[in-house]
Amino acid sequence: MLLKxxxxxxxxWAVLGSAQQTFLGNQYSYNDGLFxxxxxxxxxxxxxxxxLAHPAFPRYSVRVKKSSDFCDTTVKSYTGYIxxxxxxxxxxxxxxxxxxxxxxxxxxxxxxxxxxSSLGLFMELGPCRVLDANGTKFHPESWxxxxxxxxxxQPIGVGFSYAEYGETVGTTEEAAKDIAxxxxxxxxxxSKFKGRAFHMAGESYGGRYIPVFASEVYDQNARLVEAxxxxxxxQSVMIGNxxxxxxxxxxxxxxxxxxxxxxxxxxxxGSCVRMKQTLxxxxxxxxxxxxxIFDAISCSAAELFCGNEISVPFFxxxxxxxxxxxxxxxxxxxxxxxxxxxxxxxxxDRPAVRAQLGVDPALTANFSSCSNDVGAAFAxxxxxxxxxxHYVAALLERGVRALIYVGKNDWICNHVGNEAWTHxxxxxxxxxxxxxPLRPWNVSGAQAGMARSAGGxxxxxxxxxxHMVPYDKPKESLEMVxxxxxxxxx
Ligand SMILES: *[C@@H]1O[C@H](CO)[C@@H](O)[C@H](O)[C@H]1NC(C)=O
Ligand SMILES: *[C@@H]1O[C@H](CO)[C@@H](O)[C@H](O)[C@H]1NC(C)=O
Ligand SMILES: *[C@@H]1O[C@H](CO)[C@@H](O)[C@H](O)[C@H]1NC(C)=O
Ligand SMILES: CC(=O)N[C@H]1CO[C@H](CO)[C@@H](O)[C@@H]1O
Numbered sequence: 205m206l207l208k209x210x211x212x213x214x215x216x217w218a219v220l221g222s223a224q225q226t227f228l229g230n231q232y233s234y235n236d237g238l239f240x241x242x243x244x245x246x247x248x249x250x251x252x253x254x255x256l257a258h259p260a261f262p263r264y265s266v267r268v269k270k271s272s273d274f275c276d277t278t279v280k281s282y283t284g285y286i287x288x289x290x291x292x293x294x295x296x297x298x299x300x301x302x303x304x305x306x307x308x309x310x311x312x313x314x315x316x317x318x319x320x321s322s323l324g325l326f327m328e329l330g331p332c333r334v335l336d337a338n339g340t341k342f343h344p345e346s347w348x349x350x351x352x353x354x355x356x357x358q359p360i361g362v363g364f365s366y367a368e369y370g371e372t373v374g375t376t377e378e379a380a381k382d383i384a385x386x387x388x389x390x391x392x393x394x395s396k397f398k399g400r401a402f403h404m405a406g407e408s409y410g411g412r413y414i415p416v417f418a419s420e421v422y423d424q425n426a427r428l429v430e431a432x433x434x435x436x437x438x439q440s441v442m443i444g445n446x447x448x449x450x451x452x453x454x455x456x457x458x459x460x461x462x463x464x465x466x467x468x469x470x471x472x473x474g475s476c477v478r479m480k481q482t483l484x485x486x487x488x489x490x491x492x493x494x495x496x497i498f499d500a501i502s503c504s505a506a507e508l509f510c511g512n513e514i515s516v517p518f519f520x521x522x523x524x525x526x527x528x529x530x531x532x533x534x535x536x537x538x539x540x541x542x543x544x545x546x547x548x549x550x551x552x553d554r555p556a557v558r559a560q561l562g563v564d565p566a567l568t569a570n571f572s573s574c575s576n577d578v579g580a581a582f583a584x585x586x587x588x589x590x591x592x593x594h595y596v597a598a599l600l601e602r603g604v605r606a607l608i609y610v611g612k613n614d615w616i617c618n619h620v621g622n623e624a625w626t627h628x629x630x631x632x633x634x635x636x637x638x639x640x641p642l643r644p645w646n647v648s649g650a651q652a653g654m655a656r657s658a659g660g661x662x663x664x665x666x667x668x669x670x671h672m673v674p675y676d677k678p679k680e681s682l683e684m685v686x687x688x689x690x691x692x693x694x
Pocket of ligand 3: 644
């Protein structure tokens, strides 16, 4: 096992492996007469799947199933698969607790690459959480309090998603095509949600996924309009503890362990001095071979060097890389430092739960929170070393807002790096944003963190939270999301 240098992953490292790439062409034809929208999801059967399809996406369809009495009995919920020929993406959908007919729609994905969005659902922000061996428990601070929400296991090979004929996805750009098509089919077929304000959100590797996915959804709108369909009303992206710019994160790793950026320095002076001295060399190697030009072999050498000098000293402390104010609980490979993840996996291995969710019977293996194969495929393509912030700038220029929020105790995708790239971002609002002060933002009269905002872009920290902000600070994170959905400043 190779420790990865950089804030990559929710898992933090992945074994290198080889991946087969398959790229989807995007041919479609449209026939006006074929489309019949469904008025209401609640007409769906609970016992079998209803198949949705659209002639603009001849290679795609959606199997969806109602799941009453699952997770949140106060709302309607649905689970299903997006079928893209041999590829099958699993999703959960929960209606809003407030007003499903008017409230916005949120898309949520966890990171990895390779981790299941069931972690976000059952540990962080979902309508119910699985925090012990007793199964689901109602979560009052769920993000469906004022929004309809999706949780998607993506790409194929993650969670309950699967593929036939050995198909794999190993890049964010390729994953984006499947997600954009799913979003189009869903909104077109369910006229109730057509044209509804839409927000794409994710955590960790979501810092790479979400800007690319949202851009694909935005660019797809021209084709939807051409085909006589309603464009997707994309309003914003929300990224929690993301890896949008691996390069600025590197200096952040030093600050996180050797300065009081979050907690008092946790490394000894000798290690800090060595790290400070090797940091410029690591940065130069990364800039020369991963940023200025992309050379896979030299970039891998930079990754290895930076890993040894910057990550290894951190991991020797035994601290939780997702929350440096704590020690890692359990073996990280097994629990991600959070033993609660084991309860989620056992819950999702119960045959009755799988039957209720409509998990394809072809999936017989035990549930894994994160897929090593998918992580390895992305690593083989060095997907993480593709800078993603230009997508955020492009979205901002088109009026799509961006919320970059960061739990302050996270080491792996830390606030120092995220503040640096948002501050440096080139876009028409740059001067105003860069000149704006970081101000405290409060929840119920107490300071929740610091925030900087201008012209559609907001950077915010959350005090006392690690990588999984809604797990650590459910009340503050729900308040943050509600203010964001209402278009208010934090
Ligand atoms: C599970 O529920 C039982 C019965 O309500 C309770 O006694 C037990 O403490 C719970 N277990 C955990 C781990 O919370
Ligand atoms: C699945 O998990 C169970 C319980 O932990 C274990 O006994 C079993 O061997 C696992 N099955 C596979 C195929 O790994
Ligand atoms: C936010 O909370 C802090 C600490 O409780 C307090 O000093 C400050 O006045 C509050 N700010 C606002 C705008 O409410
Ligand atoms: C649930 C439902 O009615 N879905 C419709 C979605 O669109 C396809 C293709 O037009 C219809 O066949 C489905 O009935």
